[in-house]
Amino acid sequence: MPEYFLDIEYNNQIYGLDEMSFKEFECCTFNNCTFSACNFMDVTFIDCVFNDCIFSQGKINHVALRTVTFNRCEIKDVNFAMCSKLIFEVRFEDCVLDFSKFYALKIKKTPFINCSMIAVDFMATDLTEVLFENCDLYRAEFGQAIANKANFKSSRNYTIDPKTTKLKKAVFSLEGLKGLLYKHDLIVN
Template structure:
C-alpha cells in the first residue's frame, strides 16, 4: 500500500532511513530538509521542488523523479542510475552535485544551472539538449554519451573526447574548445 501526498509543504525536517519508503508525492515542496540518512525505496516524486535540501550520500534506489527541480541543494555522491527510468525528468539550479552518478540515464532536456559537478559520471547517458549553464565539470566523466545539441557554452573545466562521445551540434565557447582536444596535448593560446 502506497501512501499518497499532494500539494504539501515540508520545512526544516530531518528524515530517517526508511521514512519515505513506498510513498508518492505530487506537487510537494521540500525546504531546508535533510535526507542524508534516507534509503529511498519505491518512492515517486512528481512536479516536486527541493530547495536548500541535503541529499549527500542518500541512497535513492527505485525512485521516480518526474518533473522534479532541485534548487540550492547538496547532492554529493548520490547515485541516480538506479532511478525509475520511465519519465525521468530532473533539473538543478545552484546545486553541488560533486561525485554524483548519472550513468545509463536518458536525461534529454535536463538543465544544470550554476552547479558544481566535480567528478560526476555521465557514462552511457543520453544528454541530448541538456543545458550546462555556468557549471564546473572538472573531472566529469563523459564516455559513450550522446550530447547532441547540448549547451556547454558557459561551462568550464570539462574534458570530452569527440571520438568517444556523440556531440553533433553541441555548443561550446571558444575557451571551451580546449576541453575537446585535451587528449591531443595541444597548446592553445588566445
C-alpha cells in the same frame, strides 16, 4: 499500496533511514530538509520542488523523479542511475552534484544551471540538448555519452573526447575548445 501526499509543504525536516520509503508525493515542496540518512525505496515524486535540501550520500534506489526541481541543494555522491527510467525529468539550479552518477540515463533537455558537477559520471548517458549553464564540470566523465546539441558554452573545466562521445551540433565557447583537445596534448592560447 504507497502512502499518497498531495500539495504539502515540508520545512526543516531530518528524515531517517526508512522514513521516505513506499510513499508518493505530488505537488509537494521540501524546504531545508535533510535526506542523507535515507534509504529511499519505491518512492515517487511528481511535480515536486526541493529548496536548500541535503541529499548527500542518500540511497535513492527505485525512486521516480517526474518533473522534479532541485534549487540550492547538496546532492553529493548520489546514484541517480538507480532511479526509475520512466518519465525521469529533473531540473537543477545552484546545486552541488559532485561525485554523483547519471550512468546510462536518458536526461534529454535537462537544465543544469550554476551547478558544481565535479567528477560526475555521465558515461553512456543520453545528454541530447542538455543545458550546462555556468557549471564546473572538472573531471566529469562523458565516455560513450550522447551529447548532441548539448550546450556547454558557459561551462568550464570539462574534458570530453569527441572520439568516444557523440557531440553533433553541441555548443562550446572558444575558451572551452581546449577541453575537447586535451587528449591530443595541444596547447591552445
